[in-house]
Amino acid sequence: MSIAENLTEISSSLPQGVTLVAVSKTKPASDIQEAYDWGQRVFGENKIQEMASKYEELPKDIEWHMIGHVQTNKIKYMAPFVDMVHGCDRFKVLRELNKEAQKNHRVISCLLQVQIAKEETKFGFSKEEVIDFANSEEAQSLNNLKISGLMGMATFTDDQDQIQSEFTALQEIYKEVVDMGVFPDFSTLSMGMSGDYELAISCGSNMVRIGSSLFGARNYK
Ligand SMILES: *Cc1c(COP(=O)(O)O)cnc(C)c1O
Numbered sequence: 664m665s666i667a668e669n670l671t672e673i674s675s676s677l678p679q680g681v682t683l684v685a686v687s688k689t690k691p692a693s694d695i696q697e698a699y700d701w702g703q704r705v706f707g708e709n710k711i712q713e714m715a716s717k718y719e720e721l722p723k724d725i726e727w728h729m730i731g732h733v734q735t736n737k738i739k740y741m742a743p744f745v746d747m748v749h750g751c752d753r754f755k756v757l758r759e760l761n762k763e764a765q766k767n768h769r770v771i772s773c774l775l776q777v778q779i780a781k782e783e784t785k786f787g788f789s790k791e792e793v794i795d796f797a798n799s800e801e802a803q804s805l806n807n808l809k810i811s812g813l814m815g816m817a818t819f820t821d822d823q824d825q826i827q828s829e830f831t832a833l834q835e836i837y838k839e840v841v842d843m844g845v846f847p848d849f850s851t852l853s854m855g856m857s858g859d860y861e862l863a864i865s866c867g868s869n870m871v872r873i874g875s876s877l878f879g880a881r882n883y884k
Pocket of ligand 1: 686688709730731816855856857858872873874875876
């Protein structure tokens with residue numbers, strides 16, 4: 664199937680209110696252009712420099728989402744154009760992103776990444792850190808960030824019950840922060856990838872990040 668056919672199939676399967684982030688990491692700009700021509704506008708990348716070079720090359724009304732682990736010394740390369748950063752997984756990233764957004768006279772949407780997987784290799788805040796941050800004065804002082812929601816990745820496993828319990832745990836933290844009422848734009852729950860997005864949606868996700876089901880398997884040489 665072509666990229667356009669995959670987009671038609673997947674986007675028609677998503678309930679209303681669920682945003683599709685087309686994860687184009689490692690894929691050539693021509694693949695993104697094909698998805699763009701179909702009508703897709705939101706793309707996700709996990710390497711800042713790769714995203715920046717694609718931004719240069721491609722139409723300027725694309726909404727770029729950084730979904731990967733952020734190296735703070737590279738934030739300056741994306742601050743001029745990135746729309747949403749899903750991988751805010753430590754305070755240093757939030758502070759540096761706020762500083763660079765300010766330099767560019769921009770407001771950047773951020774998702775707090777929460778560690779829900781039982782894997783040491785995954786990044787993210789604990790539930791307690793998220794709640795403490797939401798209660799902090801610092802959270803309100805980051806004037807060039809819009810704290811827009813949470814992002815999480817489930818454990819890489821076939822155990823559907825485990826994935827479901829991790830997604831449900833994230834949804835509960837999300838609801839708790841919504842109920843605190845401290846962030847006016849807090850309305851995004853980013854969870855679900857090619858293999859688990861339907862389950863994620865059933866657990867309340869309203870933003871799915873789908874790569875291989877749209878663009879085909881990635882080839883990391
Ligand atoms: C690569 C990646 C995805 C997409 O994964 P697929 O399984 O190809 O859909 C989603 N989220 C993050 C954070 C990723 O790094």
